[in-house]
Amino acid sequence: MPASPHSELLQAWSQCRTQRWRLPVWAQGDDAFLQGCWQWLQSQLQSTDRIFWLGDPWPTFNEQLQVRQIAGQARQQLLGQECDVLIIQATSGMDWDLVAASMGCLTAGGIWLLLTADAEIFSQQPNPAARRLLSYPTDAAQHVGRFQHWLASQWQQQPLVCWNHCGLDNRLMAPTAASTVAEFTTPYASHCQQLAVAAIHHVVSGHRHRPLVLSAHRGRGKSAALGLAAAQLQQAGKTKLIITAPQPAAAQVALEICQRRLGEDTPSLLQFWPVDRLLAEQPSADLLLIDEAAAIPAPQLQALTESYSRVVFATTEHGYEGTGRGFQLRFQQYLQQHRPGWRKLVLQQPIRYGRQDPLEQLIFRSFLLDDPDTSAVTSSTSALQSHRYSAMSLAEQPALLQQVFRLACLAHYQTSVRDLWALLDDPSLLVFTLQQEDIVVAVAVVSQEGQLPPQLLPDIYQGKRRVQGHLAAQSLIYHCLWPEAGTRQIWRVQRLIVRPDLQRQRLGRGLLNFISSEAGAAGVDLMATSFGATPALAGFWQSAGYVAVKLSTVPDQSSNEYSVLMLKQLNQSEATEIGALQQYFGQNLWQQADIIWSRLDPLLLQLWAKPVAEAWSCYDQQLLQLFMQGQRDWAQSSMTLKRWLNLHFQALPAQDATHWIPLCWQRQDLRLSVAELRTLSLQLRQTACLADLYQIQ
Incomplete structure (x- = not known):
């Protein structure tokens, strides 16, 4: 006699718990069938289980269970959150960005239950949640896109459990020896994390200006590594430890791990500073830790790199945040040019769940979040x-x-x-x-x-x-x-x-x-x-x-x-x-x-600005010559120099334009002291372009 779907599902769930996997289940059918699936799952849950629910809510049959409703606006709040059960109720539309974001919340041994209509119906359903991304006049309530068709076609090929009126189809792949957790030493949760902490120590003890980049998919323990290293450095006598992140919540794991490692009786010296305040005040630090670095604008990361000699960047290069590729291409190129001794360490081993976790594979393949293809291209581009x-x-x-x-x-x-x-x-x-x-x-x-x-x-x-x-x-x-x-x-x-x-x-x-x-x-x-x-x-x-x-x-x-x-x-x-x-x-x-665009790159002003034409007078000619001879200072000559710039800005070499435009157009001289203005006047007189062009007739 064949086993019932319930017993088969329990067996698959048990197998996943053994491997520290999350179990992905795709339940398909009408509302009565899907509510029956949810009702059965409730009977298997404990009152201590943490349950997240995405999508339109259903009645909770078991009043002892605490179900947390996750709405679209809570996307960023999911960072660092954990649950044991994740329900995706997608029968009447779904925010798929939120689905991908929530995947990282589910802990090892948990169950991910997706509830949809039958696959063919689901593929052809309008998705009202798409209203935020469909251009006028497309009506999300009526429009049938192709994204759910793509998802359904992917899920029919991926390792998961399919549950419908016909029974259960278990497509989970058997674990290999590689899926077992490697040996590691307490207090670390993995060998990769142990290597990461050692690398952070080397940033502090080694040569200056050699930053470290810790890169990983979600769930690899990079934030915890920051906290562990901070605690150890404090115990070793380092007292000026700073952590920053795009949001305070993104640094919370590191702060909590640091305090937990030190114990209740020892206050943590690891301080959180918002990025803007850190750049404005620039407090001294033995080490600066930057979590979720890929979500911080590259210019701010560059400024922090210039201000601090010992820096660690922790970042997710792939995943739903989607900022990592920009970080890799833009900021790491900057490090290569300006900090050639920088080092990168990739944390491969999952901590929150086991290797070859089927849910991670499902989400990454379905949403194309895994590593990009690097197929070779011949050097000839004539055949394009x-x-x-x-x-x-x-x-x-x-x-x-x-x-x-x-x-x-x-x-x-x-x-x-x-x-x-x-x-x-x-x-x-x-x-x-x-x-x-x-x-x-x-x-x-x-x-x-x-x-x-x-x-x-x-x-x-x-x-x-x-x-x-x-x-x-x-x-x-x-x-x-x-x-x-x-x-x-x-x-x-x-x-x-x-x-x-x-x-x-x-x-x-x-x-x-x-x-x-x-x-x-x-x-x-x-x-x-x-x-x-x-x-x-x-x-x-x-x-x-x-x-x-x-x-x-x-x-x-x-x-x-x-x-x-x-x-x-x-x-x-x-x-x-x-x-x-x-x-x-x-x-x-x-x-x-000088009012709205005082922070704009001066080379963009040189490219786009169109000064109003002004006559060049004999008075301007005399004053410019006196300035060049050192007989007038910047403050006395500024308007004449601005008129000179208006006539010649397009001819300036970029190096000169980056000096003249901020001073004459963006009025950065307003922030300079008298002594700085005197020094500036001397430097401007030595500018080759001015010496060549000041003989204006």
């Missing part, structure tokens, strides 16, 4: 071909989707499961690739925007309404005072990335040319792009024919960069309007450089 796809169609091409998404992740500082979800659900998205046969070497994700109903335009123009998506179109209507732009057909390049090993070969420019050609054939009026502005990026887009028309007034929190909107006209009918926008933007940028 350009392709255009509807983003939603990639759900039917898994190998292509994996390459596209993993490469697209490199183009943005923060990427999450939501980006993959949008790619497969939003019908407004297009994907363009350069491929060498089946290998993708460059990717662009393009959003189709504009062509809004005329009746919407007045409300958007007056700031009474915004619709989902259409970033460029609505910015042109509201910020640039161009309501007619909302009726135009606009393609906005969301992301553009070339494989790092093939960059600087004009492949990105070639892909942009292909996109422009496709856009022109489709009757598109404008190309647009928006990104965190740096001189290199802005120069690239400007050389591709894009002009800046708007800049944010505050830096982005994740990148610490100002966001710029750039346009490229595809027909002459827009030339007059875009030219006027560019002129107004450049003059406004110059006029308010």
Whole structure:
């Protein structure tokens, strides 16, 4: 007589507990069947079990159980939280970003129960939770995307337990010898963690300016390693220990571990400092620990690296946080250039659960969070071909989707499961690739925007309404005072990335040319792009024919960069309007450089600013000559020097521009003392560009 589904499930659960695995169960059926599954599971739980519930709540049949409802806004609060049972009630829609975030909360031996309709129905269901990522006018309550189709196709191939009306299908793979936990020494939870703590000690005792990067998937104990090392260093006599993180909660594990290791009678000297306060006050420290470093903007990490000689960065390079690839590509390149003695240690061994944990494999493969493919590409790029796809169609091409998404992740500082979800659900998205046969070497994700109903335009123009998506179109209507732009057909390049090993070969420019050609054939009026502005990026887009028309007034929190909107006209009918926008933007940028954009990179001002023309008088000529001869100081000559800069800023070498523009346009001299101004005057007189150009007639 065959075993019942309940007994089979208990057997699988027991096997997972033995291996310290989490058990993933996908229950499929109608509401009555699914509620029966939940009712049976309750009968197996204890009142001490910690239960998290995602999705619409059901009645709790067992009143002794404490079920915690997790809503979308609690996503960041899940960091560091733990549960024994995780229920995903996805019969009427689900926030898949939250699902991926919650995966790390489930502890070893726990059960992950996903409740959906039958697989075929689930694949074709609208998802109301997608309303935050679908561009107007797509209605999430009616639209059938391809993301749930992708998930269902993945889950039918992954190691999990399928539970439906027909019974139980256990697809869990038998454990191998490698899944057993390696030997380690107390107080460490793994051999990897022991190596990490030793490496932290070496940062303190070794040469200065040799930072350590601890990298790991979630659940590997990197935060605990920070706390253990801090406690040991305090016991060894180190008294100035600082930890920082993007949020206080992200440092809580390290702080608690440190205090627990020291004992109740010994106060911990490990102090938490917010990043902004740490940069402002710069207290001295024997060691600076930075947890979740990938979620801190690279410019702030660089500033901390310059301010402190002994630093440890702990970060998740893969996982739902999605910031790790940006950290690896941007900040680690900075370390390579400025701290060549830096070291990296990767913690491979899980602590919160066992090796080869099936739930971790399920989540990473389903949401494409595992390590990217590194297929080799021949050195010749002559055989490359350009392709255009509807983003939603990639759900039917898994190998292509994996390459596209993993490469697209490199183009943005923060990427999450939501980006993959949008790619497969939003019908407004297009994907363009350069491929060498089946290998993708460059990717662009393009959003189709504009062509809004005329009746919407007045409300958007007056700031009474915004619709989902259409970033460029609505910015042109509201910020640039161009309501007619909302009726135009606009393609906005969301992301553009070339494989790092093939960059600087004009492949990105070639892909942009292909996109422009496709856009022109489709009757598109404008190309647009928006990104965190740096001189290199802005120069690239400007050389591709894009002009800046708007800049944010505050830096982005994740990148610490100002966001710029750039346009490229595809027909002459827009030339007059875009030219006027560019002129107004450049003059406004110059006029308010010392008020709104005092922190902007001066090279961006040199690229975009358009000073109002001023006459150069005989008085200016005399004063400039007196300044050059050391007979007038900076304070007496500042307005003349500003007028000189207005005439010659475009001719300045970058090295000189980074001195002159902050002083004359951004008014950084307001923060200098009299002695500093005197020194500055001497330095400016020695500037080669001024000596060559001061003979103005």
